[in-house]
Every structure is written in C-alpha cells, then in structure tokens.
Amino acid sequence: MTLDDLRVFVAVCRAGNLSAVARDLGCTQSAVSQHVKRLEKETGIRLLERHPRGVAPTPAGRVLQAAAADGIAGLDSALRSVGELARGEAGSVRVTTGATTVRHFMAEAVVAFRSRHPKVTLEFRTETSSHDCFAALASNTVDLAWITLGRPVRGIEQRPVTELPWVLAVRSDDPLADRSHVQVADLAHIRHIRLPENSSSRAHLDTAFARLGIHVTSDTSVADWDTAILLAELGLGHAIVPALPGRQDRNGPHPLRLLPIPDLPKLSVGWAVRRWDALSPLARAFADTVTATP
Structure with missing residues (x-):
C-alpha cells in the first residue's frame, strides 16, 4: 500500500x-x-x-x-x-530573554522582521538569568536566547552581537553629575542600586569590582536594568548599568545623567542557541535581523 x-x-x-x-x-x-x-x-x-x-x-x-x-x-x-x-514564509520563532531586552535591542528588528514575514508567529518568553535561558534552550522550548555572554556552557553555542560600556546613572543634582565620566575609585562612595542577584550582568560587575579592589555598599536591589535607572532618577541611589541603545541623558521633573565608567570592562551580549546549523530558516532570519539592526 x-x-x-x-x-x-x-x-x-x-x-x-x-x-x-x-x-x-x-x-x-x-x-x-x-x-x-x-x-x-x-x-x-x-x-x-x-x-x-x-x-x-x-x-x-x-x-x-x-x-x-x-x-x-x-x-x-x-x-x-x-x-x-x-x-521562511510561515511558522514560529521562539525567543527567551530578559524583561527589557526587546525594548532596548530588538524593537526595530521585530518591526522589520514582521514586515518581511507577516505570517510568522513571534513568541517571547521572559527569564531572569542566563542560566534559565540555557535551561529553556536545552529543553527545546525556545529557539533563540538573547543573553549576557559568559563562560562556555556545554551543549550551547554563544555568538556575541555587541559590547556595552558601563555608565553610572545619577540625578542631575548629584555631586557627580557635572563630571564627563566617573573613575572606578569614585564608585566606593556611591549608594549602589544592585542588579539582580542571579544575573550575569551582576556577576560580571562583581568580578570587575573584586579585580579592581572596589567595595560598594548597597541597600537596594532590583529585577532589571530599567528599574535600576528609574530608582536612580527618583534619587534613591546610583545605578551602574550597561549603556543601553537609545538611552540618553534625560530632562524632566528628575533630570538624569548617564556618566561613562571607562575603566570597567565592557559587557558582551548576544545570541545563544543549541546549534546554529540546526536553526530553522525563520529563527536564523530573526537572529540575523536583530544582529544587523543598529
């Protein structure tokens, strides 16, 4: 038969x-x-x-x-x-990443991808750490993960897309606000708004502090970069965050300054997948679109 x-x-x-x-x-x-x-x-x-x-x-x-x-x-x-x-005409692309990543790194790329592939379903899943993103990849529940890159993980391929310098977010009335940049020695005296405990960005920052011999005090922690910046804008402390695309000094009721910290090593971010050569054409097209979008 x-x-x-x-x-x-x-x-x-x-x-x-x-x-x-x-x-x-x-x-x-x-x-x-x-x-x-x-x-x-x-x-x-x-x-x-x-x-x-x-x-x-x-x-x-x-x-x-x-x-x-x-x-x-x-x-x-x-x-x-x-x-x-x-x-590449239809299907789905499943992406896992942090809570604010789409806004800062993918907004224009999502629009461009959607115009080229109107029938494709985009699924975004929020995780709070690179470890959780790796777990989602390993369980085959997502195709792509946008992460802070770090040490190699068995069974996962990582590909850098961009490097982010660090900035100190302070209110315009802060004593440090008039500076063009901040030295790492100045960080010992700030009221630090700490990044999420299990995040790769916090681990990266803590490692840099230890290597430079810097100790910062903190009585506040947050779940994501945007919240850290908001608390700094409200005058509740100082946020050390990556220089996010599109983020600039801001005027308004609580003007904000973003001061470069050139001595801190840059933060590398990009894609993680199980295997690049096993990605669907759609997932590869989405990853390439995000990579190519300024």
Missing part, C-alpha cells in the same frame, strides 16, 4: 469512473486499476463495485475512502507547512 495507491483510490471514489481519473492523471485505465487492486489485495476485501456506468465504493471502500481522504488532506497541509517553513 502506497500513498499514490490511496490518492488514486480516493480520486476514483469521488469520480466514480476509472477512465476519468486516468485522463486526469495522464495514465492508462489499467494503471489506475492496478492501484485499486493492490489495495484490495492488501486489505483482503473488495473496495469497489463495478457498474455499467462506472464504479462505487463498497461499505469497506467507503470506510477506507473516508480515512484516506482525511489522512491525505492532513498530510498535504503538513507538507505545505513544511514547504513554507523551508522557504
């Missing part, structure tokens, strides 16, 4: 005539008959009744026709979907 046997059989049941199907398929009536005979031999029962003006399915034939028609329709739909995926 082959898929062609079933396709021909369903066509014969619908047309009620072997010769009509043969004409549609561009083959002989004998070839059409052979498809039906193979099915009857394998099932061990007659599937068609011959009449003077054509054929009609037997009760067993109607059962097989209904099942085969449903199966062929489902298979054809799946093959169309597979073709669309191969051509």
Whole structure:
C-alpha cells in the first residue's frame, strides 16, 4: 500500500469512473486499476463495485475512502507547512530573554522582521538569568536566547552581537553629575542600586569590582536594568548599568545623567542557541535581523 495507491483510490471514489481519473492523471485505465487492486489485495476485501456506468465504493471502500481522504488532506497541509517553513514564509520563532531586552535591542528588528514575514508567529518568553535561558534552550522550548555572554556552557553555542560600556546613572543634582565620566575609585562612595542577584550582568560587575579592589555598599536591589535607572532618577541611589541603545541623558521633573565608567570592562551580549546549523530558516532570519539592526 502506497500513498499514490490511496490518492488514486480516493480520486476514483469521488469520480466514480476509472477512465476519468486516468485522463486526469495522464495514465492508462489499467494503471489506475492496478492501484485499486493492490489495495484490495492488501486489505483482503473488495473496495469497489463495478457498474455499467462506472464504479462505487463498497461499505469497506467507503470506510477506507473516508480515512484516506482525511489522512491525505492532513498530510498535504503538513507538507505545505513544511514547504513554507523551508522557504521562511510561515511558522514560529521562539525567543527567551530578559524583561527589557526587546525594548532596548530588538524593537526595530521585530518591526522589520514582521514586515518581511507577516505570517510568522513571534513568541517571547521572559527569564531572569542566563542560566534559565540555557535551561529553556536545552529543553527545546525556545529557539533563540538573547543573553549576557559568559563562560562556555556545554551543549550551547554563544555568538556575541555587541559590547556595552558601563555608565553610572545619577540625578542631575548629584555631586557627580557635572563630571564627563566617573573613575572606578569614585564608585566606593556611591549608594549602589544592585542588579539582580542571579544575573550575569551582576556577576560580571562583581568580578570587575573584586579585580579592581572596589567595595560598594548597597541597600537596594532590583529585577532589571530599567528599574535600576528609574530608582536612580527618583534619587534613591546610583545605578551602574550597561549603556543601553537609545538611552540618553534625560530632562524632566528628575533630570538624569548617564556618566561613562571607562575603566570597567565592557559587557558582551548576544545570541545563544543549541546549534546554529540546526536553526530553522525563520529563527536564523530573526537572529540575523536583530544582529544587523543598529
């Protein structure tokens, strides 16, 4: 029994005539008959009744026709979907990252990707650490993870996209606000708003502090970079955060300054995947779009 046997059989049941199907398929009536005979031999029962003006399915034939028609329709739909995926026309892209990443790193890329692939579903899943992003990749629940890059992780490939310098976020009325930049020695005297405990960015910063011999005090911690900046704007402390794309000194009720800290090593961010060569064309296209967008 082959898929062609079933396709021909369903066509014969619908047309009620072997010769009509043969004409549609561009083959002989004998070839059409052979498809039906193979099915009857394998099932061990007659599937068609011959009449003077054509054929009609037997009760067993109607059962097989209904099942085969449903199966062929489902298979054809799946093959169309597979073709669309191969051509990058439809499907889904599943991305995991931090809470503020899409706003700062992907906003323009999402718009550009959507205009090129209007039928594609984009799924964003928020995690609070690179470790959780790696777990999501390992469990195959996401295709891509945007992370703060760090030490190699077995079974995960990491690809840097950009490096972010560090800045100190302070209110414009802060004693440090008039400076063009901040020295690391100045950080020992700030009221530090600490980054999330389990985040790669905090680990990166703590390692830099230890290497430079800097000790900072903190009575406040936050869940993400944006919240740290907001608390600094409200005058609740000083935030050491990456220089996020689009973030600038801000005027308003509580003017904010972002002062470079050139002595701190830059933070590398980018993509993590299980295997680049196993990514779907859509996931690769999305990753490339984000990478190429300034």
